[in-house]
Amino acid sequence: MPAPAAFLATTDLRSRTLTAAELSAALPRAALDVEAAAVAVxxxxxxxxARGAAAVLDASERFDGIRPEHLRVPQAALDRALAELDPAIRSALEEAAARVRRVDSAQVRPEETVQVVPGGTVTQRWVPVRRVGLYVPGGRAVLPSSVVMNVVPAQIAGVEQIVLASPPQAEFGGLPHPTILAACALLGVTEVIAAGGAQGIALLAYGADDLGDGAGLAGVDLVTGPGNVYVAAAKRLVRGTVGIDAEAGPTEIAILADATADPAFVAADLISQAEHDPLAASVLVTDAPQxxxxxxxxxxxxVQAAHHRERIEQALRGPQSGAVLVEDLAQGLAVVDAYGAEHLEILTADAAAVAARVTNAGAIFVGPHSPVSLGDYAAGSNHVLPTGGTSRFTGGLGVQTFLRGIHVIAYDRDALAGARRAATTLAAAEGLPAHGAAIDVRFAD
Incomplete structure (x- = not known):
């Protein structure tokens, strides 16, 4: 009888010297990227x-199999969902929220004033975004934890208006899943919209005159939250109309491991992310063939014993997953930095020192007792993270996502006089004499 096919296709980089671009191209990647999905959505x-709520309802009927009576979730439905929530789930959500709140509260940056010269100061103020749209998926898995991860940092930042969108469910009469609604009610979110996918992101960005209940929805200033590749693509398309946190598409895990790693832990962690989606990426990078x-x-x-066996097998055997053999941990670090994983686990000897050398990752999980699943729920960190290599230039969701830095400049006459020569010289060098004149006129007497 032939041996069963391996789950992870192996790429051997041990005898290859590659540039960063060549290395990135050699690594496992999903066949469907965000740019291709953007064409579709x-x-x-x-x-x-163009058409507002009518277009959302048409898309919901097409993609979700349900046409909600109203896009806005009634307050009574939110209250009922919380009243009927399993007490154990409520307690877990409260604990998760408390941990995220503890981390985010400590990371709010204070207003800082720098005296550049006597009489001249620059103050950095942090001002919350006024109105935000938070997206929570509702496809293969129900993710009330994503309500926590979106809502808590926005509240800590002091966001004035929060709108949360989640897909309508045919099973629940066109409302989002009751557990999602209960989590919203638990955290005090009252503006909830039954709209998912690209249409949900677009509705948050553009708003609508009438959601079907006689009242409109104002567009938001910022859209955040995870989702599939089509949600990520929609966020790319509305960027500029609104801000976005990151293009958080199908989940990814990369594990940098050496011979000291427990293979049972490694396998369990690869599986944990593979159960999200057939497009989920699970990548092992190691210098230990054994x-x-x-x-x-x-x-x-x-996998044989897993609840979502078929989905997991698809993800593990897809082109986005695999094992990468490297010569040593130095090459392994180059590989994981080129990959820029959403979640990166370090399962090596002296894992903390190895983790300190990583430059590209959404979040780093250090050592055998810090699995990605902990970060998904109860570490206190945020699980809304950049995917598809975008951790090279952006980070995960947090309180700073919802804050804007504004410089406040205050100079008196003497301080301006001290800066006059440098400013007017540079204005003349740039061919912008009116800039210099706006300073000189203040000393015309």
Whole structure:
């Protein structure tokens, strides 16, 4: 009988010297990228911009199999969902929210004033975004934890108006899942919209004159939250009309491991992300070929027993997943930095020192007792993170996402006099004499 096919296709980089671009191209990647998805969803986004709620309802009927009576969730439905929420789930959500709140509260940056010269100061103020749209998925998994991850940092930042969108569910009469609604009610979110996918993102960005209940929805200033590749593509398309946090598409985990790693832990963590989505990426990077073999053996056993076996197998065997063999941990670090994973686990000897050398990752999980699943729920960190390599230039959701830095400049006459020569010289060098004149006129007497 032939041996069963391996779950993880192996890429051997041990004898190859590659540039950063070549290295990135050699790594496992999803066949469907955000740019390709943007082509598919552009008509939906443009339709919502033009027709508002009617276009959202048409798209919901097409993609979600339900046409909600109203896009706005009634307060009575929110109250009922919270009243009927399993007490154990309520307690877990309260604990998760408390942990995120503790971390975010400590990370609010204070107003800072720098005296540049006597009589001349620059103050950095942090001002919350006025109105934000938070997106919570509702596809293969119900994710009330994403309500926590979106809402709590916005509240800590002092956001004035919060709108939350989540897909309508046919099973619940066109409302989002009751657990999502309960989490909203628990955190005090009252403006909830039954709209998902690209149409939900577009509705948040553009607003609508009438949601079907006689009242409109004002567009937001910033859209945040995770979702599939089509949600990420829609966020790309509305960027500029609104701000976005990041293009958080299908989930990714990369594990940098050496021979000291427990293969059962590695396999379990790869599976944990693979169960999200057939497009989820699970990547093992290691300098220990024997670990790959041991992980394959663990996968064979653990996948067989998994609840979402078919979905997990698709993800693990997809082009976005695999094992990468490297010469040593130095090359392994180059690989994970080129990959820029949403979630990066470090399962090596002296894991903290290795983690300190990483430059590109959405979040880094250090050592055998810091699995990605902890960050998904109860670490106190945020699980809304950049995917698709975008961690090279952006970070995860947090309180700072919802704050804007504004410089406040206050100079008196003497301080301006001290800066006059430098400012007017540079204005003349740039061919902008009116700039210099605006300073000189203040000393014309």
């Amino acid at each position: 552009r008509p939906v986004v443009e339709d919502v911009a 670990l790959v073999d041991a992980v394959e053996a663990e996968l064979a056993a653990q």
